[in-house]
Amino acid sequence: MRPADRTPALVSRLPQVGTTIFTVMSALATEHQAVNLGQGFPDFACDPRLLDAVDAAMRAGHNQYPPMPGVPALRQAMADKVRALYGLEIDANTEITVTAGATQAILTAILAVVHPGDEVIVLEPCYDSYVPNIELAGGVVVRVPLTPGTFRPNFDAISAAITPRTRAILINSPHNPSGMVWSEAEMRRLEEILAPTDVLLISDEVYEHMVFDGQQHQSAARYPGLAGRAFIVSSFGKTYHVTGWKIGTVVAPAPLTAEFRKVHQFNVFTVNTPMQHALAAYMADPAPYLQLSDFYAAKRDRFRAGLAKTRFRLLPSQGTYFQCVDISTLAVPERDLPEADFCQWLTREIGVAAIPLSAFYGDGFDQKVVRFCFAKKDETLDEGIRRLARL
Known part of the structure; x- marks a missing residue:
């Protein structure tokens, strides 16, 4: 039997969204x-010890559903890390949840707290999941540009x-796509602005262990006025090269975590069991994440x-x-193309893929800037540079 020729009519929940x-x-x-220096993922392997830990967890029988909030040992390991690095005491039972990555x-978090008509502030350029997430919740996106340049x-x-x-504001530091890192003064200024309000904070900190030149990651967990209203998002995939x-995990005060888990239990319920046990065991040694910035x-x-x-x-x-990088100083006529067209030309003709920064703006703001990912083997980077030298 063939399906009917006419598909029932529907109204898209995300009519503006196409292929990313x-x-x-x-x-x-x-x-x-x-x-491919475009999409942000490593092309090298993770630590073999982490794979061994997964194998050991599977062979130990950790292959069925874990507790809905996450394996207790992993939640406790994360609570210990947050206390050691950022000075925030959290209850592993009521204030941290293991998630199916940072995007979920x-x-x-947005579905848990944003009601139809609520406004949510995003700082552009921003990661491409933020706006569709708000729209799925029926929220109103309020775009505030970061300072160009x-x-x-x-x-x-x-x-x-x-x-x-205003129900919430989304921030991201270290920042994708620009690589900018919020300073202590900036976090304190945000804390001051939000203090008289009931605005919640969603702090995307998936690159927390990649901060350079002697700087310190300014987690929302460091600031009581922010931590008390925040969902703080972290990613094991980014930290341990296993995207x-x-x-990932979300740290939030108990009342916020309770609302978060109401949604979590119905959109994923639980997260991969042997990987959770493996990560808990692997985190006994903090060196891999403490050394990541230097790497x-x-x-x-x-x-x-x-x-x-x-x-x-x-x-x-x-x-x-x-x-x-700013492409306006190149000596090729293609520099005058829109960023998206330039990236396609760069891929086809030069053999290196990049991402246009305009893709991170709702209005496609074009400032002649493209983004490369350097989470690659040295030989991959060297080959990319060799090809780009033609420009």
């Missing part, structure tokens, strides 16, 4: 055998955007040194594993 730029550029990179964590927060604009209908595992700083410096020999203008990269 990351999928488009990765497919184009594969088609043209380009060096952010969606769940530096991508630092504009607190006058943030203050002006807060209204009696495909899709495991990625070396890759950043190698990549920047190579790019410095080209006509790209390098923007600062204070954190994450991303490097943004």
Whole structure:
């Protein structure tokens, strides 16, 4: 029997959403055998000890449903880490939840607290899941641009955007796509602005262990006025080079966690059991995450040194594993193309994939800036630089 010729009519929940730029550029990179410096994932293996820990967990019988909030040992390991690094005491039973990656964590937090008509502030450029998440909850997206060029927060604009209908604000540090890192003064300014309000904070901190040049990650957990109103999102995938595992955590005060878990139990319920046990065991040694900044700083410096020999203008990269460049100084006519078209040309003709920064703005704001990912093997970076040297 063939399906009916006429599909029932429907109204899309996300009518403006198509295939993401990351999928488009990765497919184009594969088609043209380009060096993929676009999508943000490592092309190198994780620590073999972590794989051994997964194997041990599976063989120990940890293959059935775990507790809905997450394996207790992993929640306790994360609570211990947050206390040691950021000075925040959290109850592993009532204030931390293991999630199916950071993207699910952010969606769940938004669905838990945003009601139809509530306003949610996003700082652009921003990761592409934020706005659709808010729209799925029936919220109203309020876009506040970060300062072009530096991508630092504009607190006058943030203050002006807060209204009696503001339910939450989303921040991200270290920042994807720009690599900007919020300072202590900026976090205290946000704490001051939010103090007289009931505005909640969703703090996307998935690159928390990739902060360079002696800086310190300014987690919302460090600031009582922020921690008391925040969902703080972390990612094991980013930290341990296992993005495909899709495991993260959300730290939040008990009342917020209770609401978060109401949604969590119905959109994923639980998260991969043996991986949770493996991560709990692996976290007994803090060295892998404590050394991560040095590891990625070396890759950043190698990549920047190579790019410095080209006509790209390098923007600062204070954190994450991303490097943004200004393309307006290139000596090729394609520099005048829109960023998205330039990235497609770069992939087809030069053999290197990048991501246009305009993809992170709702209005497609084009400032002649593209983003490269340097979470790659040294030989991958070197080959990418060799090809880019043609420019």
